[in-house]
Amino acid sequence: PLLDYWCETGRLRAAEALAALLARHLDHGRRRAERLERELGRLLAAFGGRGIEVVLLKGAHTAYEYFPEPGTRPMADLDVLVSPAHLPAARQVLGELGFVAINTEALPHRSDWARPDERTVRSIELDHVDNPWAIELHASLDRMYSPGVMARFDDRGAFQGEMRRDFARPARVLPQPLLM
Numbered sequence: 001p002l003l004d005y006w007c008e009t010g011r012l013r014a015a016e017a018l019a020a021l022l023a024r025h026l027d028h029g030r031r032r033a034e035r036l037e038r039e040l041g042r043l044l045a046a047f048g049g050r051g052i053e054v055v056l057l058k059g060a061h062t063a064y065e066y067f068p069e070p071g072t073r074p075m076a077d078l079d080v081l082v083s084p085a086h087l088p089a090a091r092q093v094l095g096e097l098g099f100v101a102i103n104t105e106a107l108p109h110r111s112d113w114a115r116p117d118e119r120t121v122r123s124i125e126l127d128h129v130d131n132p133w134a135i136e137l138h139a140s141l142d143r144m145y146s147p148g149v150m151a152r153f154d155d156r157g158a159f160q161g162e163m164r165r166d167f168a169r170p171a172r173v174l175p176q177p178l179l180m
Contacts, residue, residue: 002072030071031129040078041168046093048169055081055158061150061173074127077134089138109140
């Protein structure tokens with residue numbers, strides 16, 4: 001999608017057949033970004049209704065901040081961070097929204113959630129607008145790189161980041177250096 005965006009803006013030239021393929025990628029990327037933005041808005045509204053503050057992680061933040069438009073940043077999931085105290089309520093909200101936990105082997109502070117009726121992959125060649133997507137629910141920024149190898153982060157600063165109002169409900173984004 002980003003390559004076609006560059007074609008559209010004149011930063012890149014491509015042969016006609018390649019340009020058509022790139023245009024298809026960007027079209028799907030834009031429509032998928034719109035779809036995920038609507039879903040993120042629903043999620044933020046549901047969490048906000050329960051008093052659950054959210055920090056947007058990875059693409060849910062960077063697609064709006066560091067890419068020329070959200071559709072140029074492919075995303076397979078929406079990563080959100082909630083405080084450990086709100087984790088049980090966040091899981092309950094996800095269940096009420098029709099999501100089921102799809103990764104129960106994850107760390108206790110991270111789980112993946114998806115809608116059971118959205119499991120059919122439409123394309124592996126492009127980020128298809130109708131490809132499945134998930135929510136990655138985090139209650140910590142800790143990352144496990146392999147069994148026994150974990151990077152630990154001080155999460156206290158995560159909820160002090162900038163408040164973004166790009167969505168149906170305000171959400172925070174990670175401040176530096178946590179974003180890095």
